[in-house]
Amino acid sequence: MPRYPDRVQIVEVGPRDGLQNETLPVPTPVKIEFIRRLVSAGLKQIEVTSFVHPKFVPQLADAVEVIAALPEGDGVCYSSLVPNEKGLDRAIESGVKRVAVFTAASDTFTQKNIRMTVDESLDVFAPVVSRAIDAGLTVRGYVSTCFVCPYEGDVDKTRVGTVTKRLLAMGVDQVAISDTTGAAVPTDIFETVGHLLDGTPAEKLALHLHDTYGTALANVLVGLELGISTFDASAGGLGGCPFAPGASGNLATEDLVYMLDRMGIETGVEVAELVNAADVVAGALGRALPSRNWQRLRGSCGDAAGSV
Ligand code: COA
Ligand code: ZN
Numbered sequence: 001m002p003r004y005p006d007r008v009q010i011v012e013v014g015p016r017d018g019l020q021n022e023t024l025p026v027p028t029p030v031k032i033e034f035i036r037r038l039v040s041a042g043l044k045q046i047e048v049t050s051f052v053h054p055k056f057v058p059q060l061a062d063a064v065e066v067i068a069a070l071p072e073g074d075g076v077c078y079s080s081l082v083p084n085e086k087g088l089d090r091a092i093e094s095g096v097k098r099v100a101v102f103t104a105a106s107d108t109f110t111q112k113n114i115r116m117t118v119d120e121s122l123d124v125f126a127p128v129v130s131r132a133i134d135a136g137l138t139v140r141g142y143v144s145t146c147f148v149c150p151y152e153g154d155v156d157k158t159r160v161g162t163v164t165k166r167l168l169a170m171g172v173d174q175v176a177i178s179d180t181t182g183a184a185v186p187t188d189i190f191e192t193v194g195h196l197l198d199g200t201p202a203e204k205l206a207l208h209l210h211d212t213y214g215t216a217l218a219n220v221l222v223g224l225e226l227g228i229s230t231f232d233a234s235a236g237g238l239g240g241c242p243f244a245p246g247a248s249g250n251l252a253t254e255d256l257v258y259m260l261d262r263m264g265i266e267t268g269v270e271v272a273e274l275v276n277a278a279d280v281v282a283g284a285l286g287r288a289l290p291s292r293n294w295q296r297l298r299g300s301c302g303d304a305a306g307s308v
Helices: 014-018 028-040 063-068 085-094 107-114 118-134 157-170 186-196 216-225 253-262 271-285 292-298 301-307
Strands: 009-012 045-050 077-081 098-104 138-144 174-179 205-209 230-233
Touching: 009 205, 009 253, 014 028, 014 045, 014 271, 028 045, 028 063, 028 271, 045 063, 063 077, 063 085, 077 085, 077 138, 085 098, 085 118, 098 107, 098 118, 098 157, 107 118, 107 138, 118 138, 118 157, 138 157, 157 174, 157 186, 174 186, 174 230, 186 205, 186 216, 205 216, 216 253, 230 253, 253 271, 253 292, 271 292
Parallel strands: 009 045, 009 230, 045 077, 077 098, 098 138, 138 174, 174 205, 205 230
Antiparallel strands: none
16 A cells, blocks of 8 residues: 555635636625635635735635634634735735735746736745745745646646746745646646655645546545645635636545545545535535535535525
8 A cells, every 4th residue: 555644734725716716706704604614624724815906806806805704713724815016915914824826837827817927927926925924924835737738738847846946945835736727637746746746845735636527536646645745625626717718626625535534544624514614605606516525415506505
């Protein structure tokens, strides 16, 4: 048997990645109830919103209100995306304690996403990261399109390595290696993450997977075998990026937790409580959610809509 980590840290991205792509607006009180239930489920790291331009991502225009109403949670760390200095100003003012900067390994996606090339974005982030750290915040970095870019196709692992190293050198404490399109398969993870681990400790890396082709859990397994012990996921399997056409939801948190539980890997998170949290969003959106465990326990959209 391969040696797996004893414990996995899950970064719940449902309130941000999950909701940023929905066409129906989700009211702020629904988001807060969603987050409250995520905390009850045992999650300790929750990305709750983004301080991006509300014109580009109107779904998260209520970032300040969300952060002001966050439930107190024992040992819970809430974070928010910031794309630039203006985003950091808004984040510091909101009182959030952890922020995440985000770039990619391909220029066309980065241009469409944040209107900068990868190099330009790294130049913008360097002062953002140092100012955030000086203000007492901690900072995570994302590298999107690490495997396949929706515009440029296959991505070179050495490019992922260069961007990851530059983010770590700025002072981010962790880089989320992101399969934005959900196209990666186990051999991609083995190749690219294996390359990154040559020089970067596993604890500095997280895997952020989408499940477009149903390969996310297989990819997690390869990540575990390589020693990765932080995985991003989204309750209900919500999610997607408005700037990555064809990409679907994140790996569902409850499906990840089910697998890890059964493998004897501790997460501190309860599947049934996660499904209970996802119900809030299913009710607001009026539709069934893609996660296997949500469907196993709820079956139809009507049940969820009635439960909220
Ligand atoms: N929050 C709110 N407003 C912002 C902002 C931020 N983080 N950054 C810039 N702005 C405002 C500026 O104040 C300026 O306003 P003005 O016209 O009233 O003076 C305007 O936006 C243009 O500023 P500029 O720096 O030129 O930004 P831009 O138009 O190049 O947009 C981003 C850059 C990053 C702000 C924008 O592309 C964005 O928000 N993208 C969303 C990315 C995302 O969330 N993707 C999904 C997650 S992966
Ligand atoms: Zn994502």
